[in-house]
Amino acid sequence: MRRTTLIAMGAIVALAGTAGAQDDADALKVGMITTLSGGGAGLGQDTRDGFMLAVEQADRDDLEIVIEDDQRKPDVAVQISDRMIQQEEVDILTGIVWSNLAMAVVPGALARDKFYLSTNAAPAQLAGRGCDPNYFSVSYQNDNLHEAAGAYASQEGYENTFIMAPNYPAGQDSLTGFKRLYEGDLAGEVFTQLGQTDYAAEIAQIRASDADSVFFFLPGGMGISFLKQYADSGLDLPVVGPAFSFDQGILQAVGAAALGVRNTSQWSKDIDNQANRDFVESFEAEYGRLPSLYAAQGFDTANLLISAMDAASIDDPDAFREALRAADFDSVRGDFSFASNQHPIQDIYVREVIEEDGVFTNKIVATALEDHANAYVDECEM
Amino acid sequence: MALLIEQVLNGVQSGVMLFLMAAGLTLIFGVMGLINLAHGSLYMVGAFAAAAVASATGSFLLALVAALAAAAAAGALVEVLVIRRLYARDHLDQVLATFALILIFSEGVRWIFGSFPLFLDIPAALSGPVMLGPITYSKYRLALIGIGLVVALGLFWLTQRTRIGVQIRAGEADREMIAALGVDIGRLYTFVFALGAALAGLAGALVGAIQSVQVGMGEPVLILAFVVIVIGGIGSIKGALVGALLVGLTDTLGGVALPAALSLVMDLSAAQATGAALAQVGIYVLMAAILFWRPRGLYGHG
Numbered sequence A: 001m002r003r004t005t006l007i008a009m010g011a012i013v014a015l016a017g018t019a020g021a022q023d024d025a026d027a028l029k030v031g032m033i034t035t036l037s038g039g040g041a042g043l044g045q046d047t048r049d050g051f052m053l054a055v056e057q058a059d060r061d062d063l064e065i066v067i068e069d070d071q072r073k074p075d076v077a078v079q080i081s082d083r084m085i086q087q088e089e090v091d092i093l094t095g096i097v098w099s100n101l102a103m104a105v106v107p108g109a110l111a112r113d114k115f116y117l118s119t120n121a122a123p124a125q126l127a128g129r130g131c132d133p134n135y136f137s138v139s140y141q142n143d144n145l146h147e148a149a150g151a152y153a154s155q156e157g158y159e160n161t162f163i164m165a166p167n168y169p170a171g172q173d174s175l176t177g178f179k180r181l182y183e184g185d186l187a188g189e190v191f192t193q194l195g196q197t198d199y200a201a202e203i204a205q206i207r208a209s210d211a212d213s214v215f216f217f218l219p220g221g222m223g224i225s226f227l228k229q230y231a232d233s234g235l236d237l238p239v240v241g242p243a244f245s246f247d248q249g250i251l252q253a254v255g256a257a258a259l260g261v262r263n264t265s266q267w268s269k270d271i272d273n274q275a276n277r278d279f280v281e282s283f284e285a286e287y288g289r290l291p292s293l294y295a296a297q298g299f300d301t302a303n304l305l306i307s308a309m310d311a312a313s314i315d316d317p318d319a320f321r322e323a324l325r326a327a328d329f330d331s332v333r334g335d336f337s338f339a340s341n342q343h344p345i346q347d348i349y350v351r352e353v354i355e356e357d358g359v360f361t362n363k364i365v366a367t368a369l370e371d372h373a374n375a376y377v378d379e380c381e382m
Numbered sequence B: 001m002a003l004l005i006e007q008v009l010n011g012v013q014s015g016v017m018l019f020l021m022a023a024g025l026t027l028i029f030g031v032m033g034l035i036n037l038a039h040g041s042l043y044m045v046g047a048f049a050a051a052a053v054a055s056a057t058g059s060f061l062l063a064l065v066a067a068l069a070a071a072a073a074a075g076a077l078v079e080v081l082v083i084r085r086l087y088a089r090d091h092l093d094q095v096l097a098t099f100a101l102i103l104i105f106s107e108g109v110r111w112i113f114g115s116f117p118l119f120l121d122i123p124a125a126l127s128g129p130v131m132l133g134p135i136t137y138s139k140y141r142l143a144l145i146g147i148g149l150v151v152a153l154g155l156f157w158l159t160q161r162t163r164i165g166v167q168i169r170a171g172e173a174d175r176e177m178i179a180a181l182g183v184d185i186g187r188l189y190t191f192v193f194a195l196g197a198a199l200a201g202l203a204g205a206l207v208g209a210i211q212s213v214q215v216g217m218g219e220p221v222l223i224l225a226f227v228v229i230v231i232g233g234i235g236s237i238k239g240a241l242v243g244a245l246l247v248g249l250t251d252t253l254g255g256v257a258l259p260a261a262l263s264l265v266m267d268l269s270a271a272q273a274t275g276a277a278l279a280q281v282g283i284y285v286l287m288a289a290i291l292f293w294r295p296r297g298l299y300g301h302g
Helices: A010-018 A041-058 A072-088 A099-111 A144-155 A169-181 A200-208 A221-232 A248-257 A274-287 A295-311 A317-326 B001-031 B039-057 B061-082 B092-115 B138-163 B162-173 B175-180 B185-208 B219-232 B237-262 B268-293
Strands: A003-007 A028-034 A063-069 A092-094 A115-116 A135-137 A161-167 A185-192 A213-216 A237-243 A262-265 A342-358 A359-372 B127-132 B135-136
Touching: A010 A135, A010 B138, A028 A041, A028 B001, A041 A144, A041 A274, A041 A295, A041 B237, A063 A072, A072 A092, A072 A099, A092 A295, A092 B175, A099 A115, A115 A295, A115 A317, A115 B175, A144 A213, A144 A237, A144 A262, A144 A342, A161 A169, A161 A200, A185 A200, A200 A221, A200 B001, A200 B237, A213 A221, A213 B039, A213 B092, A221 A237, A221 A248, A221 B061, A221 B127, A248 A295, A248 A342, A248 A359, A248 B001, A262 A359, A274 A295, A295 A317, A359 B162, A359 B185, B001 B039, B001 B138, B001 B162, B001 B185, B001 B237, B039 B185, B061 B185, B092 B237, B127 B138, B138 B162, B138 B185, B138 B237, B162 B175, B162 B185, B162 B237, B175 B185, B185 B219, B219 B237, B219 B268, B237 B268
Parallel strands: A028 A063, A028 A092, A092 A115, A115 A135, A161 A185, A161 A213, A213 A237, A237 A262
Antiparallel strands: A003 A063, A262 A342, A342 A359, B127 B135
16 A cells, blocks of 8 residues: 655654644645556546645645545545545545546545545536535536537537547546537447447448548547557548547557647646746656646646635635635636636637657647536536 | 448457467466466566567567567466466465456556556558458458467467377366376476466557557456356367457447447437447357356367
């Protein structure tokens, strides 16, 4: 079992040795539960590294972070959250990458009056009727990037798109999200198996259909497999998808097969603002690699938290909540505010995969949606 | 029609790759009576070795050689250090120990190569499509079918026509007797294990070029490979080949045909979701049906 405890300032350690009671009652304690081992570890690592970069830059002695690995398993995540809440007495939980883990952990944490700041997962259940005053999503609402892909497909004049996603809740939400803002017809609609590695059958279906474009949501390894096989199949229909299959962490594994593919994201390393330039530069200097979407989300989450700490104390939850709601921090995404259900209102961009100095990465080519919130705002009553 | 032929080729291609995994698994199960859950890890070792060598040398052929060598070496090492102690134990102990091996291999590979997937590409000579009459098909996938069939022939020759093959088959039938006849059973076991591991590593490298090379890539294939050897009959190479083709075809065609058939009676979205869900259980229904008909699998003994 991996356990990393990072204390923002060494001074606390020195104090703890002398008087036992001096357990720094004023420090705000954050429990980060994220995936650091197994197949999805890259995403959790980036989340952690982005978050910790902001924490280190703030250099505060009243902020303490506890990090644990959920192994991408809901039961493990629940155990960790119970321990963090009961023994570690954390004030705020954060870090979960996957929606099914978030659904296992978040409602329980909220019921015990903890804050949860989401660095990534933002299922519809927590945005609509299940919204909560202590739950904030700093990343997006899960449907957002798919909606943006649908809007972009219409803007590009695609009229017969073949759409595809794995057969699990996030996959079904993805196709629903795409169809919400897409105006054309569907050449085909296919659900693949979760974890599927071979897409020959689907590629044959695309070939046989009279599609003029392809939309797919296949996160992680599934997307790598599909793109390599698609590039090898000789098909050359334009492909569009959400950022998850084109993120910095996996682009190198897809290689040239991804070049030219359009993908939607609320962040890109070339968004032109000072906060983002500083973030990309300092992340690269600290970790020796380019930051990903997940790193940017972790970084923003930590900065939102720190901005709230400047304005209010966690001991006054109402004031602290108001301070979070104000979102008074320099987001790497530029303009950032919360909708009434505490999910972001933000621009969503279209990026194109390019090769730059021998590294595959993304550059912004269009804006798909401006100041976009989410479809669940009206269902949320707080 | 072209679509159907293309899908059949896809099924055959996924079947022969499954065969490479299942052949080793069935030999190890048949000869040593060992349930090796870590077989998928050897597949992963092959893929990572291939990706590392391909990026260092740029040669796909060298990458394949490296995959074979690395997986065989890892297999032999594991057999000598761990597996050897498990032959006399019951299956539960074997499952526990080989499950531990999965975790050790996964975290070991992650420790060496990091958490992000690696890049392994199709060799230039085999990339792109080829026209087969009316059908456009991937050259590389055709090559995979060819390689799989050649390996299958080689294995038949090895088990049926060579001295070591006689020993392997004798080991399946009666291990005390062949030990009494002076065959070094320990060495035979190490050889069989390394051979099985090498086949898994080869499959990992070949498939890695069109899929993603990442930690944990072997486990989904492992489950299918177990289904294959149960269908084919444990210990039978022929059974593994027939079983693998059956599973490959069922898996591929089921995923296409079921949603299409259901869309005649319900709307597209619902048909897709239901059809995809049904297709996932298709191979298990196949397995149950075959076991009902032949409880020891298609070519099982006794």
